[in-house]
Amino acid sequence: xxxxxxxxxxxxxxxxxxxxxxxEQYLGHNAMYWxxxxxxxxxxxxxxxxxxKLMDNQTASSRFQPxxxxxxxxxxxxxxxxxxxxxxxxxxxxxxxxxxxxxxGSGTRLLVI
Amino acid sequence: GEQVEQLxxxxxxxxxxxxxxxxxxxxxxxxxxxxxxxEPGENPKLIIDIRSNMERKQIQGLxxxxxxxxxxxxxxxxxxxxxxxxxxxxxxxxxxxxxxxxGDGTQLVVKP
Numbered sequence: 001x002x003x004x005x006x007x008x009x010x011x012x013x014x015x016x017x018x019x020x021x022x023x024e025q026y027l028g029h030n031a032m033y034w035x036x037x038x039x040x041x042x043x044x045x046x047x048x049x050x051x052x053k054l055m056d057n058q059t060a061s062s063r064f065q066p067x068x069x070x071x072x073x074x075x076x077x078x079x080x081x082x083x084x085x086x087x088x089x090x091x092x093x094x095x096x097x098x099x100x101x102x103x104x105g106s107g108t109r110l111l112v113i
Numbered sequence: 114g115e116q117v118e119q120l121x122x123x124x125x126x127x128x129x130x131x132x133x134x135x136x137x138x139x140x141x142x143x144x145x146x147x148x149x150x151x152e153p154g155e156n157p158k159l160i161i162d163i164r165s166n167m168e169r170k171q172i173q174g175l176x177x178x179x180x181x182x183x184x185x186x187x188x189x190x191x192x193x194x195x196x197x198x199x200x201x202x203x204x205x206x207x208x209x210x211x212x213x214x215x216g217d218g219t220q221l222v223v224k225p
Contacts (some may be wrong), residue, residue: 031211042218043157043202048211056212090156096211101147104156 003027004105006091009112013081020067021076021108023091028101030096031055034066037057037107038087049074050096081112115140117205119216127224132190136203139184146179146186147213151200161188182184193223203209 007022025032034046048056052068068077078085088109092102116139126132136146144165149157163170163177163186170177178187186205190197203216 002199033212042200045212045214050211094213096212100145100206100211100213101159101162102149102157102213104158106156 002106004091004093004103005080006089006108007107008108011108013110013112015081015083015112017081018077018079019081019110021089021091023074023076024045024106025072025091025093025103025105027093027103028072028095029093030071031094031100032068032072032078033075033092033094033102035090035092035104036087037090039077044090047074078110083112086110086112100113115205115207115214116145117203117214117216119219121202121219122217123220124220125222125224126193128195129192132193132197132221132223134188134201134203134221135185136205136216137183137185138205138214140205140207141181141184142207145206145213146177147204147206148175148177148188149202149204149215151202151218153199157200157202189195190221193221195223195225197221198223222223 004025004094031050033048036044046059063076088107090107094100119136146160150160151157161175174191179186204213206213
């Protein structure tokens with residue numbers, strides 16, 4: 001059973017539209033993250049959350065907004081989509097503290113046309 | 114933040130030879146260094162890690178070395194197999210931060 005669920009696995013969106021990428025983890029982890037992977041940037045950090053609080057934000061555009069309704073959820077809302085947003089978006093989680101390796105979800109492959 | 118440099122970006126080796134990937138980091142406060150393997154169409158998966166209180170760690174055919182003075186760490190894969198072909202990422206984490214900083218990856222190709 002996957003311990004981090006990302007939905008959907010594949011997503012095609014029209015330029016200018018808005019989409020929400022879902023991430024839920026069942027590892028009991030306290031920290032969650034979003035990364036983006038494309039040909040331009042292999043693993044680009046976007047956000048980190050700890051206990052549902054935003055800890056770090058490296059995304060220049062406010063079009064990307066994380067949403068954490070529960071401790072084990074961290075969704076990513078993307079508005080006004082552009083073709084350049086096409087990438088695979090990985091959610092990850094970690095226990096936090098000294099034992100902090102990541103477990104990655106299977107990713108959402110987003111194509112903006 | 115933390116900058117992690119990873120080389121080479123592409124590494125081609127013959128089956129059964131060894132492969133080495135090298136990384137450097139900037140922040141001397143970094144204390145945890147994981148390595149991830151990503152196969153095509155898959156997510157990155159942790160394969161081995163080393164903490165700053167160690168200089169060497171081995172899990173089967175994977176060896177990681179850490180030189181804290183030089184702020185350098187490396188992954189060595191002995192007796193490579195075609196199944197080792199994948200993208201490998203090194204990473205570093207500081208003591209007071211959950212966030213892991215990744216290198217840009219090394220595409221390893223093991224030729225039969």
